[in-house]
Amino acid sequence: MNTKNERNTETRSGESTLVARDLRKAYGHFEAVKGVDFNIFGGECFGFLGPNGAGKTTTMKMIYGAVIPTGGELSVASLDVYRNEREIKRRIGVVPQENNLDDELEVRENLLIYGRYYDLPKKTVLQRTDELLDFVQLSDKVDAKVEQLSGGMKRRLLIARALINDPEIVVLDEPSTGLDPQARHLVWDRLRALTAEGKTLVLTTHYMEEAARLCDRLVIMEGGRIIAGGTPKDLIEEHVSPQVLEFRASPDVLERLLTLVEPLADAVERTGDEVLLIYTEDADTLVARVQESDVEVENTVYRQAGLEDVFLRLTGRSLIE
Amino acid sequence: MRGAFRVWQRNVTIFRKFWISGLFPNFIEPLIYLAALGLGLGTFIQQGGISGQSYVEYIAPGLLASNAMFAASFESTFNTFVKLRFDKIYDAIITTPVNAEDVVVGEYLWAGTRAALYGTGFLAMLIALGTVFGEPLITSWWALFIPPMLLVIGIMFSVLGTLFTSLISHIDLFAYYFTLVVTPLFLFSGIFFPVENFPSPVPQVAWFTPLYHAVNVCRELATGPSPAVFVDVAWILVFTGVLALIPIQIMRRRLIG
Numbered sequence: 377m378n379t380k381n382e383r384n385t386e387t388r389s390g391e392s393t394l395v396a397r398d399l400r401k402a403y404g405h406f407e408a409v410k411g412v413d414f415n416i417f418g419g420e421c422f423g424f425l426g427p428n429g430a431g432k433t434t435t436m437k438m439i440y441g442a443v444i445p446t447g448g449e450l451s452v453a454s455l456d457v458y459r460n461e462r463e464i465k466r467r468i469g470v471v472p473q474e475n476n477l478d479d480e481l482e483v484r485e486n487l488l489i490y491g492r493y494y495d496l497p498k499k500t501v502l503q504r505t506d507e508l509l510d511f512v513q514l515s516d517k518v519d520a521k522v523e524q525l526s527g528g529m530k531r532r533l534l535i536a537r538a539l540i541n542d543p544e545i546v547v548l549d550e551p552s553t554g555l556d557p558q559a560r561h562l563v564w565d566r567l568r569a570l571t572a573e574g575k576t577l578v579l580t581t582h583y584m585e586e587a588a589r590l591c592d593r594l595v596i597m598e599g600g601r602i603i604a605g606g607t608p609k610d611l612i613e614e615h616v617s618p619q620v621l622e623f624r625a626s627p628d629v630l631e632r633l634l635t636l637v638e639p640l641a642d643a644v645e646r647t648g649d650e651v652l653l654i655y656t657e658d659a660d661t662l663v664a665r666v667q668e669s670d671v672e673v674e675n676t677v678y679r680q681a682g683l684e685d686v687f688l689r690l691t692g693r694s695l696i697e
Numbered sequence: 698m699r700g701a702f703r704v705w706q707r708n709v710t711i712f713r714k715f716w717i718s719g720l721f722p723n724f725i726e727p728l729i730y731l732a733a734l735g736l737g738l739g740t741f742i743q744q745g746g747i748s749g750q751s752y753v754e755y756i757a758p759g760l761l762a763s764n765a766m767f768a769a770s771f772e773s774t775f776n777t778f779v780k781l782r783f784d785k786i787y788d789a790i791i792t793t794p795v796n797a798e799d800v801v802v803g804e805y806l807w808a809g810t811r812a813a814l815y816g817t818g819f820l821a822m823l824i825a826l827g828t829v830f831g832e833p834l835i836t837s838w839w840a841l842f843i844p845p846m847l848l849v850i851g852i853m854f855s856v857l858g859t860l861f862t863s864l865i866s867h868i869d870l871f872a873y874y875f876t877l878v879v880t881p882l883f884l885f886s887g888i889f890f891p892v893e894n895f896p897s898p899v900p901q902v903a904w905f906t907p908l909y910h911a912v913n914v915c916r917e918l919a920t921g922p923s924p925a926v927f928v929d930v931a932w933i934l935v936f937t938g939v940l941a942l943i944p945i946q947i948m949r950r951r952l953i954g
Binding site: 401403434437440441442443444461462463465466470472474475476477478479480481485489490492493494495537541 | 699700703706707710711714715784785786788789790791792793794795796952953954
């Protein structure tokens with residue numbers, strides 16, 4: 377966590393590379409993005425956290441030109457998206473949410489053909505293809521068919537493909553969704569390597585852990601709006617108390633527990649029928665008071681507050697439903 | 698245009714892997730028509746029955762045109778739809794400097810190329826068959842212009858097929874296109890019998906359909922053209938040029954929200 381914050385202060389001095397002002401997208405009467413503002417600096421990893429349907433993907437698509445905004449301003453790599461479509465696309469890399477690798481081509485060919493779309497010299501593409509397959513640890517799969525790859529390998533190949541033009545900004549829409557834990561960690565590891573190289577990463581996720589591990593700064597989206605933003609640490613400090621107690625008990629026991637702890641805690645959230653989350657500065661005292669009482673709880677977990685708690689606090693509901 | 702060339706190039710790369718498996722049906726189909734109708738039905742049609750040509754000789758150039766139509770139609774319907782909807786190939790391409798309009802134009806060019814490649818193969822086979830059986834099916838050196846014309850004809854049918862593809866949401870709907878557009882064109886464009894002999898308004902209607910002119914051009918080039926061929930070529934170019942812009946616009950709207 378410490379090393380990350382150090383890096384954070386460095387990259388913050390970078391200049392804004394992606395700026396949105398009152399950015400909107402409507403489909404008929406439905407407004408997917410209802411006026412968002414953000415400012416992303418060169419070299420940082422910036423996250424959009426939120427549940428499905430929050431407007432994250434639409435925002436990403438506006439960044440890479442697959443969706444045209446219906447209002448507001450957006451500049452990517454300091455270029456206006458309304459006027460510099462092709463030039464922006466030349467300078468960014470995109471890892472889409474849905475796998476759209478070319479199934480009719482082998483692993484290596486996917487990168488070679490993608491490199492041609494950028495009009496890169498053949499020599500450059502050949503060299504980068506080898507480097508990138510090595511970077512995403514697919515060197516032993518160069519001649520494999522795409523359909524033979526596992527989900528994690530496909531995602532890594534998508535990441536390699538997004539890097540073929542050596543982009544300054546990489547946009548990743550839910551880079552680890554649907555991957556098993558090992559595959560997810562490998563993806564995270566590669567993404568951290570990219571920020572270490574100085575690339576700007578913009579990603580969406582609905583995993584708090586992913587946001588907390590990767591992002592220097594992030595915004596939380598819900599219902600097409602940004603409801604909070606900052607570093608993971610700032611968000612937690614600003615919106616929730618540092619300590620969390622999770623009580624698990626039957627609904628009627630929880631009712632009694634609620635009346636008991638409500639005056640003592642900073643905040644109390646109920647998720648589902650059988651879990652009570654209690655936010656406090658002093659968990660020990662609170663636990664002692666519960667033990668003294670006649671309320672019997674089955675299961676108590678004590679932990680530090682995280683982004684999930686921030687989200688729950690701000691929206692009253694859990695991030696993953 | 699550079700982007701269109703890159704999309705064309707992608708298709709060439711894949712075609713080079715699979716061209717043999719695609720070759721067979723593309724050659725066999727027109728040969729079946731040539732054998733069944735040309736030799737089978739042709740036996741009942743007396744020598745000199747149609748414009749002084751044997752029946753096989755009469756239908757062979759028309760089959761060149763229809764073969765180009767079929768090749769380009771399959772490419773611009775099923776293949777394009779799969780790339781658009783299932784494999785999401787175009788979604789991937791348009792995140793690069795290649796734009797949606799480049800994708801569509803690249804596909805037009807590719808469908809035309811494929812029509813020309815297979816058509817040229819079929820043309821060579823017609824020449825060979827004519828030589829073997831001592832009754833030439835292609836009688837003019839003007840036939841050298843057939844391959845480039847097949848490219849143009851292929852592009853024309855690619856535009857038409859892409860237009861339909863850009864409008865539909867389900868792959869099963871292609872049955873309508875093939876049953877209501879492609880098959881009637883195949884039968885009523887003067888390949889197997891002159892449509893001019895039909896009562897009005899069939900010949901007039903035929904004049905407004907694309908394969909009719911494609912068949913005329915191929916037949917004229919196979920036998921030595923009259924100046925009338927310019928009208929057919931002009932018709933094809935105008936029709937293609939005007940119509941080509943519409944699928945580009947619709948596909949752009951489908952690919953970019």
